[in-house]
Amino acid sequence: MNRQEAMRCFKSFPIYGITAEGMSAGRSNLEVVEAMLQAGIRFVQYREKEKSGLARYNECLQLRELTRKYGAAFLIDDFVDLAMAVDADGVHIGQDDLPPRAVRELLGPDKVIGWSTHGPEQLQAANGLAGVIDYIGTGPVYATQTKKTAVPVGLEYVQYARQNSVLPFVAIGGIKEHNLHLVREAGADTVCVVSEITGADDIAAKVRSLAEIMD
Structure with a gap:
């Protein structure tokens, strides 16, 4: 799909899916992602940093x-070369990865680029890159198992993003069913819930429950 179609997928459903095989109750990423897709998720990021390059390639x-x-839409976290090799719809990069303009040069004009931000200064930098990048991540909202050393930015930053971001944003980090309504009330239209989904007994039911809160 093209860049515009991929961003339509981003906006079409309030839950953004991310893989986390180590938190998937022994299930493969393939099983987990299929359950996410069956429940309506239409924007999936592959995030597996501990596997070999070959294992990531074959899985992707x-x-x-x-x-x-x-x-x-299918995005790869960090690995621009992997995204190109498997013809992913884009990449999600962090503050310490290749800079967005360099990633855009590598990917060309028709792939999605998401960029993680952790505070107002980084959000304003992202605003200046509108057209180069397509959406931003805002977080971690709460403490999270997936990035244990990351400092939570709180609901205040979600509110700031709602008021100041010129790009669509996804709130991420420590978001669970019990606090999701607070993230929604702070202004997030799209959220990423990782372990609560990947570790759920019934992934499809969990996704539907989260989507109801967002709606």
């Missing part, structure tokens, strides 16, 4: 095929 080929089947 399967996930690329699966997301195409469901008409969902």
Whole structure:
């Protein structure tokens, strides 16, 4: 799909999916992502930093095929070369990764770029890159198992993003079913819930429950 279609996927459903095989109750990423897709998620990020390059490549080929089947956008966290190799719909990069303009040069004009931000100064820098990047991440809202050393930015930063970001944003970090309504009230239209989804007994039911709170 093209960049515009991928961003339509971003905006079409309030839950943004991310893989976390170590928190998936022994299930494969393929199983977990298919359950996410069946529940309506249409924007999936592959985030597996501990695997070998070959293992990531082989897994992403399967996930690329699966997301195409469901008409969902497929992004790779950090690894621009992997995204290019499997024809992903884009990448999500952090503050310490390749700079957004360099990533845009590598990917060309028709792929999505998301960029993590952790405070007002980084958000304003992102605003200056509108057109180069497509959306931002805001977080971690709360303390999170997926990035244990990251400092929570709180609901105040979600509110700041709502008022000041010229780009769509996804709130991420420590978001669970019990605090999701607070993140929604702070202004997030899209949220990323990781372990609460990947570790759920019934992933599809959990996604539907979260989506109801967001709606």
